[in-house]
Amino acid sequence: MEKNNLKKEREENQIVEIILHDDSNTIKKYKCVGVLMKENEKTLRIGFNAVENVVKDYLDIKKKNIVDIKTINPKEISSLF
Numbered sequence: 001m002e003k004n005n006l007k008k009e010r011e012e013n014q015i016v017e018i019i020l021h022d023d024s025n026t027i028k029k030y031k032c033v034g035v036l037m038k039e040n041e042k043t044l045r046i047g048f049n050a051v052e053n054v055v056k057d058y059l060d061i062k063k064k065n066i067v068d069i070k071t072i073n074p075k076e077i078s079s080l081f
Helices: none
Strands: 014-022 025-039 041-050 054-062 064-072
Touching: 014 041, 025 054
Parallel strands: none
Antiparallel strands: 014 025, 014 064, 025 041, 041 054
16 A cells, blocks of 8 residues: 655645546546646546645546646635635
């Protein structure tokens, strides 16, 4: 089991907004916001729901399914509550 720690000093922990589609439906698009944790030649790992700096949930997204991706400034994020 892999433990994913978020550390502010790590450059790869950027907050990103991704628009994507899945393999079966290229017309319907989805949007997600999370922390860019890992990247390899075929996938990006986006982390969500960290507790005490340990990621509890993440998505591995195929790069071929990404329509758009942009970095978000943390100061622009507001709480929905």
